[in-house]
Amino acid sequence: MKYSFVIVMALVAFFAACTTKQNSSFSPCREDFIKYCSEVEPGDGRVRDCMSAHQDKLSTSCKEHSTKMNTEHDNTFMPTMIICHAEDEKFCSHIEKYAARRINCLKKVYKETPNQFSAECRESFSKIVNIIPPVYP
Numbered sequence: 001m002k003y004s005f006v007i008v009m010a011l012v013a014f015f016a017a018c019t020t021k022q023n024s025s026f027s028p029c030r031e032d033f034i035k036y037c038s039e040v041e042p043g044d045g046r047v048r049d050c051m052s053a054h055q056d057k058l059s060t061s062c063k064e065h066s067t068k069m070n071t072e073h074d075n076t077f078m079p080t081m082i083i084c085h086a087e088d089e090k091f092c093s094h095i096e097k098y099a100a101r102r103i104n105c106l107k108k109v110y111k112e113t114p115n116q117f118s119a120e121c122r123e124s125f126s127k128i129v130n131i132i133p134p135v136y137p
Contacts, residue, residue, distance in 0.1 A: 028061040045099060077103065080128050084121040091116075100133075107132050 027033075029051070036057065037050035051058070058066075081088060084106065092105035110117060110125050117125065 028065040029058070032058045032062045045096060048099075076128055076131075080121075080124040083124045084117065087117050087121050103132055 032054070033047075033051065036054040037047055040046050040050045081103070087109070088102070088106055091109045092102050095102040095105050106125070107129055110122075110129060114122055
């Protein structure tokens, strides 16, 4: 569960980062991100670490969003990442584990060359590929 929270906080932080770059209300964590972590340079888990460090100060809506994302992660993303472990290691091992950029790496490879994925991974990944949020390095 701890790993799930870390991944979720990474996704939440990147959602927040996306909103600052696109000027839209994309995440319930946007204001928390701006308040606590907007000066943090994205990459290498720095935004995730910042959001995690301020976990006790996050708004109720951000915490609720994190809980929802955590559940979605456990029920959707994690099973796929387990099924696609070999592909993840083959194509994206150069990226830090549990980083939001890692699943985006896999998404990019999947969209470009899905035939390089096992049938089981292709089937599982096809269910999540359109809900993987983009990240901005």
